[in-house]
Amino acid sequence: MLIGRIKENFPSHMFIGEESVAVGEKCDLTNDPTWIVDPVDGTMNFVHSFPHSCIALAVLYHKDVHIGIIYNPILEQMYTAKCNQGAFLNDKPIRVSEETDLSKSLVIAEFGTNRDTQKMESVLKNVSALMNKVHGLRAMGSAALNMASVAAGGADSYFEFGIHVWDIAAGALIIKEAGGVCLDTEGPLDLMSRRMICASSEKLALQIIPLLDQLKLERD
Numbered sequence: 001m002l003i004g005r006i007k008e009n010f011p012s013h014m015f016i017g018e019e020s021v022a023v024g025e026k027c028d029l030t031n032d033p034t035w036i037v038d039p040v041d042g043t044m045n046f047v048h049s050f051p052h053s054c055i056a057l058a059v060l061y062h063k064d065v066h067i068g069i070i071y072n073p074i075l076e077q078m079y080t081a082k083c084n085q086g087a088f089l090n091d092k093p094i095r096v097s098e099e100t101d102l103s104k105s106l107v108i109a110e111f112g113t114n115r116d117t118q119k120m121e122s123v124l125k126n127v128s129a130l131m132n133k134v135h136g137l138r139a140m141g142s143a144a145l146n147m148a149s150v151a152a153g154g155a156d157s158y159f160e161f162g163i164h165v166w167d168i169a170a171g172a173l174i175i176k177e178a179g180g181v182c183l184d185t186e187g188p189l190d191l192m193s194r195r196m197i198c199a200s201s202e203k204l205a206l207q208i209i210p211l212l213d214q215l216k217l218e219r220d
């Protein structure tokens with residue numbers, strides 16, 4: 001529905017959508033104006049009526065995110081950002097926390113939904129590597145809302161191996177506009193690399209990265 005309505009107004013634009021890729025469409029990020037759509041992020045939560053799922057939408061041009069929107073329709077929370085114009089929750093400005101000390105940080109270490117043995121072992125390694133080094137660990141089941149929580153200062157960092165471009169594109173801009181950082185665990189952010197860490201500061205992200213198991217995954 002979203003893609004159909006947007007196409008009526010922007011017929012030449014490109015689209016990448018979780019559901020479109022699931023039915024065989026290409027996941028090809030070009031320099032063209034591209035809308036990246038995840039109609040339900042946090043699907044498992046949605047199925048269980050756990051009110052932590054959302055719609056995530058990003059608009060990219062030359063592979064840079066220019067607009068990011070994450071909307072939780074259950075709690076009526078709308079996170080938005082436009083490039084160089086700040087980040088907002090329901091039109092009120094948001095900002096990342098000022099925490100830079102790992103031992104005082106609330107870190108989101110998402111489990112993911114893949115039950116592949118290597119992936120599960122990697123998740124458990126990361127949880128056990130971090131557990132006694134952070135103030136608290138969380139996993140709430142929506143990559144986009146996890147990023148929104150870091151942007152709004154409710155959590156200090158979130159990382160995951162196995163996410164897709166539609167899970168993180170909108171959040172990447174919202175985090176940046178809220179004053180935080182979003183990185184690949186091996187360098188600058190790469191939206192297609194299937195791994196990402198975001199944090200209130202680069203200083204905090206760089207304390208977490210060396211503790212993580214660098215799971216190798218096929219790119220989007």
Ligand code: IPD
Pocket residue numbers: 018038040041042043044110111112113140141142143144160162163164167
């Ligand atoms: C998933 C959620 C989950 C994350 C997975 C994602 P989906 O997205 O964001 O929190 O751990 O990696 O795939 O499948 O509910 O859109």
